[in-house]
Amino acid sequence: MKQAVIRFENFTFKYHSQTEPTLKDINLSIYEGEKVLIVGPSGSGKSTLAHCINGLVPFSYKGDIEGSLTIRGKESKKMDIFSISKIVGTVLQDPDGQFIGLTVGEDIAFALENDVVPQDSMLDQVADVSKLVDMTGHINASIHTLSGGQKQRVSLAGVMVDNVDVLLFDEPLANLDPATGQHAISLIDNIQIETNTTVIIIEHRLEDVLHRDVDRIIVVDDGRIVSDTIPDELLGTTVLEESSIREPLYVKALKYAGCNVNSEMQPAHLDTLKLDDCKDKLLQWYKSAPSMNEKAKAAPILELMDVSFGYQWGKQTIQNVSFSIEKGEMVSIVGKNGAGKSTLSKLICGFEKVQSGSILFHGQDITKDTIFERSERIGMVMQNPNQMISKHMIFDEVATGLQMRGVSENEVRERVEAVLRVCGLYPFRNWPISALSFGQKKRVTIASILVLDPEIIILDEPTAGQDFRHYTEIMEFLMELNQKGVTIIMITHDMHLMLEYTPRAIAIADGTVISDDSAVEVLANETVIHQANLKKTSLFDLAIKAGIPDPKEFVSRFITFDKEVRKTWQ
Template structure:
């Protein structure tokens, strides 16, 4: 009989600053050696549940507990956070909030130092953990100088460095490129199986998590567990879409082709999918989709002309990068972690200056433009919301830019409320930002830029930490802005976003541009995918399963059809 490692009984947790419990009526048992995926819309209580497991609630997030929670057979209410940390190792969705050491090596070693491990043993364990997550070459680098994906690997190494029983991952893929995300899921799977660990994964990127099998999927909504079963059953009952979670694209294609979603298909991922008689049905649907030709504007608004950039002589970040973003484009920059994507956005906004080359906006060289002058034309939403937030309350943060620009109180209120409604934040307008989840903070920062109506908006990972409902609301709002003439440029690891919303993709690898094309071409080109650490879309694999030779055309027609029916 399997040992119970985590057990909730009639459990509820209410933050001190809130009037009602965030998680309530939780009855859940997780067994030793299980791998469990927890999904749900933003604000459903997923992160709060994880905070209760790792002790952050109530030791860091003050609040009130009712009911029972036992961890490894011990009453969690009678344990301190240090005792819990010996059992539960956590990777948070915001890596910056987890760093302690001045270097990567020191950060990985922090837990071992607390356990008074000898230096020789510590060095050996740190090296092994760093090698496991491919971060060993950065051991003497400050973690704050790493890319988002590299930071996530450091926190992964910190989890593997000691012998905890439970591995808790709160959106581990949020900052990772697709191929690295796939490797991270394989790594989690390997750690869980080889060492009989209990792994709990909280993640919005469902299709990526399902790259490796999970034992159970727990679906949360409005603070309660509404489903606890296999992924096949959850897909068949259409629970994901009902609570606003994005389902894998290959499933959406099956629905569009009027295929019955049943347990004969083996639905858990695209590799196991058994189509049988549905192959011809999907092929017929694809062939009957009317092709759509868009009018492309060839008038450039942003142009990079042979741009080079380096922090020092030893490490060149960008190498002769040239591309054009046209007025009205909805474009994306993609590539592996550390390829230079975020650096480009910082160069455009004036945070850095190119080592050589030119950056032009609307035909004019911006070399002498200040950051303030550029901000009048270009809005920038950073990857980490904590680096942008300067006010205590949600309303004040979104209104801040308008106040600086001298708008009246009535104008500010009207524009702030309109933007908050679109971003799904109107109900939080009088909340302190500290009470929000990471995903909600992200929406606050996006709202604070969108409210200013710039000519061009650059968004660094705009959908990280967002459920499908809020992802769609934000992206459709950006589409509306785009239709009004605002140019959108997104730095992203989200291949779904790239496929569904962009008309142009710039692909970077090792600081060089390797592609400038439509998204369907990029995600069906094996050479580009391998060089840039991307991942083939499941639509490409679905087309191959149906013996459709022109997979790019299949993906393009799916996108066109999906846009029309949404």
């Protein structure tokens, strides 16, 4: 019989800074060799649950504990954080916050150096774990030259080299492109199978994690475990929807069509899904669902003409890029990590200077305009919120831009409070930013730009780290702005966000535009998908499996229908 590695018994935890417990009466056991997925909306307590498992609670985050948490049979509050780290290895959401060494090899070896492992043995162990995470050819590479996916693999190797019993992943897909994310899930699965390590994954992107099998999905909401069951069972219930967690898109389509999704259908994977009793209902729903309306054309507001740029002499990151964005458009820029998407946004905002080519705004050349001059018209929300935040308090951070522009105190308060409500931050307006999660910090930076009412907003991964309800609230707010004439450009790895909110998508690979088409067409083009590290939507594959005559139109009709349904959430 398998032993429980982690066991919560009637466990309650309350932070010292809060009046109510964050975790309430948790009873949960995680066993040797299991792979468990923990999901839940923002603020549900899932991150606190993870902090309890890896020892950050109560040793770094102080609070009151009731009940019991044992790790390998020992009461965790009687252990020290170092001892826990030898059992539970944590791979952070942002790998940059985890690196110690300058090179891949140095970083992987850090824990071994602390344990005074002899150098010969250390080299062998580093080589072994590097092979396991597919980084053998990068041992001497600088950490800063790696892609997002490679950085994550180095972080994984750095905790695996300690031979931990449990690997805890905190949103491993948040900053990865779709194909790299799929590879990351495959890598985690392969390592779990080869080493029989217990794996715990905390992630919003449920469908992407289900690319490979998981033993159980634990749903946390309002500090309690509301479901603990196998994927096939969970997907046949309404628990995910009630907890503001996005169901796999093909499962949602089946439910919209009136199909009775149950465990016998094996819905956890599209490959195993049994559709015999649902094909007629899907076809009938497809015929009755409304088509997507096309938006009327408008004059261009932003034009890039043969723009090129390189961080290093003789090596171009952006090569002869040309495209135009119409006033009032909502456009996605997609592509793999390192393709040049973020660099492109920096060039548009003036953070980097174009080396050749030109940028026009309303037909006027702004190539030589300063950052401040461009900021009057173009707002930028960066991918990493920590690179934007300069104040200690939430209200002050969102108000800064308005105050610098000389807006009156009363108007500042009105505008800041309005945008904080939209971004789900109003209850925390007087909180210190240091008390927020990564996803909440992201919302603060979005709010700080939205409050300035720019003509163009560029958002780098606007929904990373957001639960489905907050994702919808932010995107619907951006839609409202867009309908009022604000032009929105989104750099994203979320293929459904691209399909749902941006009729047009620009795909970038190796610093060049490889496709500029409708979002549906981009994700139906196998060549573009491969070159840009994208992923075909499961809706497309469901349509093919169900025999729908036009899979692209099926995807479009699902998006239109789904948006109308979710408007009732507002």
